Amino acid sequence: MTAAMRPQASACPACSAAPAAEALAEQAADKDARLALSVPTVHCAACISAIERELAKAPGVHSARVNLTLKRASVEADHDVTAADLIAVLDRIGYEAHELDVGTLSSTATDKAGRDLLMRLAVAGFASMNVMLLSVSVWSGAEAATRDMFHWISAAIALPTIVFSGKPFYVNAWSALKHKRLNMDVPIVLAIILAVATSLWETSLSGEHAYFDAALALTFFLLAGRYLDHRTRAVARSAAEELAALEVPRAVRVRDGEEETVQVSELAVGDMILVRPGGRMPVDGEIVEGQSELDRSLLTGETVPVFAGPGFGVSAGEVNLTGPLVIRATAVGEETSLHRMADLVAIAESGRSRYTSLADKAAKLYAPGVHILSALAFVGWYLYTFDMRTALNIAAAVLIITCPCALGLAVPAVTTAASGRLFRRGMLIKHSTALERLAEIDTVVFDKTGTLTAGTPQVENLGDFARRDLEIALALAMGSSHPLSTALTHAAREAGIKPAQVSDIEEVPGYGTQGRIGDTLVRLGRAAWIGAQPLAQTSAFLSLGEGQVRAFTFSDSLREGAAEAVQGLLDSGKDVLLVSGDSTGAVEALAERLGIEKWIAEALPEDKAARVQALTNEGKRVLMVGDGLNDTAALAAAHVSISPASALDAARVASDIVLLGGDLSPIADAVTTARAATKRIRENFRIATIYNIIAVPLAVAGLATPLIAALAMSASSITVSLNALRLR
Amino acid sequence: MQVLSYLIPISILLGGVGLLAFVYTVKSNQYDDPEGDARRILSDEWDDHPKP
Numbered sequence: 201m202t203a204a205m206r207p208q209a210s211a212c213p214a215c216s217a218a219p220a221a222e223a224l225a226e227q228a229a230d231k232d233a234r235l236a237l238s239v240p241t242v243h244c245a246a247c248i249s250a251i252e253r254e255l256a257k258a259p260g261v262h263s264a265r266v267n268l269t270l271k272r273a274s275v276e277a278d279h280d281v282t283a284a285d286l287i288a289v290l291d292r293i294g295y296e297a298h299e300l301d302v303g304t305l306s307s308t309a310t311d312k313a314g315r316d317l318l319m320r321l322a323v324a325g326f327a328s329m330n331v332m333l334l335s336v337s338v339w340s341g342a343e344a345a346t347r348d349m350f351h352w353i354s355a356a357i358a359l360p361t362i363v364f365s366g367k368p369f370y371v372n373a374w375s376a377l378k379h380k381r382l383n384m385d386v387p388i389v390l391a392i393i394l395a396v397a398t399s400l401w402e403t404s405l406s407g408e409h410a411y412f413d414a415a416l417a418l419t420f421f422l423l424a425g426r427y428l429d430h431r432t433r434a435v436a437r438s439a440a441e442e443l444a445a446l447e448v449p450r451a452v453r454v455r456d457g458e459e460e461t462v463q464v465s466e467l468a469v470g471d472m473i474l475v476r477p478g479g480r481m482p483v484d485g486e487i488v489e490g491q492s493e494l495d496r497s498l499l500t501g502e503t504v505p506v507f508a509g510p511g512f513g514v515s516a517g518e519v520n521l522t523g524p525l526v527i528r529a530t531a532v533g534e535e536t537s538l539h540r541m542a543d544l545v546a547i548a549e550s551g552r553s554r555y556t557s558l559a560d561k562a563a564k565l566y567a568p569g570v571h572i573l574s575a576l577a578f579v580g581w582y583l584y585t586f587d588m589r590t591a592l593n594i595a596a597a598v599l600i601i602t603c604p605c606a607l608g609l610a611v612p613a614v615t616t617a618a619s620g621r622l623f624r625r626g627m628l629i630k631h632s633t634a635l636e637r638l639a640e641i642d643t644v645v646f647d648k649t650g651t652l653t654a655g656t657p658q659v660e661n662l663g664d665f666a667r668r669d670l671e672i673a674l675a676l677a678m679g680s681s682h683p684l685s686t687a688l689t690h691a692a693r694e695a696g697i698k699p700a701q702v703s704d705i706e707e708v709p710g711y712g713t714q715g716r717i718g719d720t721l722v723r724l725g726r727a728a729w730i731g732a733q734p735l736a737q738t739s740a741f742l743s744l745g746e747g748q749v750r751a752f753t754f755s756d757s758l759r760e761g762a763a764e765a766v767q768g769l770l771d772s773g774k775d776v777l778l779v780s781g782d783s784t785g786a787v788e789a790l791a792e793r794l795g796i797e798k799w800i801a802e803a804l805p806e807d808k809a810a811r812v813q814a815l816t817n818e819g820k821r822v823l824m825v826g827d828g829l830n831d832t833a834a835l836a837a838a839h840v841s842i843s844p845a846s847a848l849d850a851a852r853v854a855s856d857i858v859l860l861g862g863d864l865s866p867i868a869d870a871v872t873t874a875r876a877a878t879k880r881i882r883e884n885f886r887i888a889t890i891y892n893i894i895a896v897p898l899a900v901a902g903l904a905t906p907l908i909a910a911l912a913m914s915a916s917s918i919t920v921s922l923n924a925l926r927l928r
Numbered sequence: 929m930q931v932l933s934y935l936i937p938i939s940i941l942l943g944g945v946g947l948l949a950f951v952y953t954v955k956s957n958q959y960d961d962p963e964g965d966a967r968r969i970l971s972d973e974w975d976d977h978p979k980p
Contacts, residue, residue: 244967245967245968245970245971246971248964248967248968248971249971249973266964267960267961267964268961268963268964268967269960269961269962269963269964270961315954318954319951319954322947322950322951322954323947326943326944326946326947329943330939330940330943333939334936346932349932353936353940357940
């Protein structure tokens with residue numbers, strides 16, 4: 201079915217969230233809960249009815265509605281219905297669902313803007329079509345009273361439309377002028393106003409030329425460009441919001457021995473918080489009770505879990521691996537180390553904001569040029585004829601013909617096409633100039649843990665073990681959900697190993713798993729616990745009693761498409777660097793495996809940012825690809841940055857492009873697409889300039905009629921849009 | 929040319945009806961879920977009695 205292949209981006213994202221927001225406002229009144237679920241696997245008509253039916257049957261649910269375009273279900277229910285109940289309902293009929301944070305999703309303001317633009321665009325389209333028809337009869341020879349009547353009717357349609365539809369331009373132009381700057385909107389507004397004013401004057405004198413159609417067509421084409429631009433950004437924003445909304449920030453607070461689930465924002469310093477295995481630290485704190493191991497890879501890039509016991513300090517963002525921990529919050533919200541990193545990001549980002557987009561560069565050359573040209577034409581003709589009416593007419597014609605109709609469409613049309621293409625490949629362009637910047641890069645810096653590697657360990661030396669040892673190891677590993685144990689279980693099962701008979705298996709949080717075979721104590725866990733020398737590599741030790749100790753070594757598995765991405769970038773002549781916070785051995789091994797010659801290990805977050813900065817100072821354009829908190833500063837400092845969807849929120853916020861899937865291979869491709877897009881944008885500027893070069897002399901010479909203006913404007917706009925579509 | 933005096937108002941009126949219809953569709957959230965709506969029409973669940 202064709203509909204199934206249509207990308208999400210083709211929907212109208214701008215008009216999608218507003219009803220949600222309205223519903224939210226209504227809900228606030230009757231105190232019912234409104235829940236949003238992301239249902240990524242919904243794809244057909246039968247799915248819609250099945251999901252809606254099942255959800256509606258669930259106790260306490262008032263109504264449920266599936267949005268197939270956004271792959272979301274919104275549910276209105278009694279206050280005590282939780283998302284977990286509904287996820288279980290959907291799970292039973294075979295649909296995977298995730299809770300979305302309704303608060304993060306409500307994007308009323310942005311949505312209103314999209315609808316507002318669409319409405320103005322519709323009115324401008326309606327009016328310009330009517331006026332164009334009236335103009336056609338004028339051009340084909342309507343005379344005297346008939347022509348005047350047609351002009352007056354055109355004026356009656358055009359005036360209110362210009363006032364209503366042109367509002368976005370007036371607002372932008374005014375705010376630019378207030379800051380004593382010129383932007384693309386200033387010549388637009390001037391052209392529209394001058395065209396309408398001279399046309400009115402001409403009409404009142406029963407003149408021949410009126411530019412009502414030109415003024416309206418101008419508004420229509422420019423609004424179309426604005427709307428495209430807005431839509432592209434709205435799609436990106438809504439997808440980015442959905443990513444953020446997936447992490448519902450909740451924590452379990454322990455008070456007087458009772459557990460309660462609260463929003464992370466409600467936590468205060470001194471609160472006791474329970475973090476279960478697999479959970480992420482919501483705040484900075486100190487462990488009061490329990491012992492476990494912590495995965496700090498998102499913060500530091502280290503892959504080896506660290507042991508944590510009472511008195512040990514933890515930072516927000518670390519993942520608890522084995523045992524439940526109770527921590528006392530020492531810093532919450534803005535004070536946490538996670539948020540302090542934002543300062544680093546802010547400093548690094550100030551460099552990037554200096555980038556001027558191609559459109560701005562064009563506007564900088566263009567806006568003064570247009571004004572000067574039209575003023576010269578006015579002065580020249582006034583001195584030549586001493587006739588205000590002729591001079592003003594010609595000045596208006598010059599402004600209309602040079603007006604950046606095609607320029608206004610040139611960039612948005614290309615970015616919409618390119619972003620749509622990349623979105624289908626699983627890349628989300630968050631920043632409006634990200635594509636242009638991506639096209640310029642010559643150096644790529646990769647982070648290791650979580651970016652090039654999947655963050656899931658793989659057993660390396662399974663073949664070195666005797667079958668009996670593996671059977672015991674499997675039996676022990678099955679008793680734990682620690683990532684290393686999971687990896688070991690998986691690998692052993694693949695190899696066809698059956699677990700040995702081990703009794704009294706218990707997990708000792710923070711250390712490992714132990715059990716008994718007859719009278720012998722067998723253990724699988726950390727080196728110190730087993731009594732072995734720790735290795736530099738990620739490893740787990742198996743003790744078979746009587747001093748027999750063997751080590752399982754682990755390597756991080758490559759992320760899907762990582763090899764292709766690196767190879768593709770190397771092939772296209774980019775410099776590829778690997779900068780990681782992990783140990784030298786691990787980084788070197790990975791660099792060799794991927795064919796990366798330059799690598800840096802044990803880098804602190806500051807080192808990473810400094811490295812990127814140093815490259816930038818050498819005149820390189822750096823693309824940074826990273827996911828961890830230790831990468832955020834480097835992500836922000838780079839010319840352009842990419843992070844995977846699995847990255848920490850802070851890293852995603854700092855980067856320009858987010859990879860939605862787990863696959864890295866689109867990166868090399870994206871650079872090619874970005875280059876093609878920039879080439880198209882430049883081509884479009886050139887096309888627009890050529891039209892101007894042909895039409896402007898005519899206008900200055902006073903030979904331009906409204907017919908020529910209309911032809912030049914429509915033809916250039918349509919060529920530019922078609923050229924942009926070639927990108928698909 | 930007499931004919932223009934009523935043909936022009938009629939054409940503008942008809943265009944205006946189209947515009948109002950479009951405004952109505954935008955206001956009543958009909959562009960929320962274009963893909964879903966295209967599929968919903970194929971579902972026979974509400975054929976005999978409309979969805980409440």
